[in-house]
Amino acid sequence: MNSFQGIGRLTATPELQYTSSKRPYCRFTIAINNNYTNSDGKKVEQADFISCVAWNATAENLCKYQKKGNQIGVSGRLHPYSYDKDDGSKGYAYDIVVNQLEYLDSKAKDDRPEPEYEEPSSVTSNGEEEDPFAAFGDSISADDYLD
Numbered sequence: 784m785n786s787f788q789g790i791g792r793l794t795a796t797p798e799l800q801y802t803s804s805k806r807p808y809c810r811f812t813i814a815i816n817n818n819y820t821n822s823d824g825k826k827v828e829q830a831d832f833i834s835c836v837a838w839n840a841t842a843e844n845l846c847k848y849q850k851k852g853n854q855i856g857v858s859g860r861l862h863p864y865s866y867d868k869d870d871g872s873k874g875y876a877y878d879i880v881v882n883q884l885e886y887l888d889s890k891a892k893d894d895r896p897e898p899e900y901e902e903p904s905s906v907t908s909n910g911e912e913e914d915p916f917a918a919f920g921d922s923i924s925a926d927d928y929l930d
Contacts (some may be wrong), residue, residue: 785860787879788885789833791815792854799846809842810878811835835859837881845884856885890899 791813799809814830823829837845837856849855859881866875 786858787861788814788856788858789813789879790854790856791830791833793839793849793851794832796850797824797842797846806838807842808836808838809846811837811845811856832879833879834859835881837884841884842905843880849886854887855922856887857881858883883930 794812795812797809797811799807801807811834813833813835815833817830817831818826818827845855857879860877861877862880863875863877866874866876
């Protein structure tokens, strides 16, 4: 079984990129809290940084709706790979290939004021209640259609 699930905060605002074949993707990192109490009884706060990559619509939506500091849930699979270091030795790393994201922060409220609406008046100037269906013609009764 090769699966990963984690909740963390974006360490940077995600940026959309494209492969040479125009396939959208996004590399991003999440910080997952890993707090513990050491042998001296002192609380230690630290974070694990997890590299992730999302593809296609998942990547496009992540870049469109999320920014640095937002909390997200990530589900995917571990993808190990190797690379050549500057000194000529082999380096090894991994990414989480994302197959599902969940946005955990509520949408931020913008600074625009709430819209103001006037209540439609259903009372005429002479104090009588206005018929909202008057513009549709003669009135009808259900008795007209019942036998």
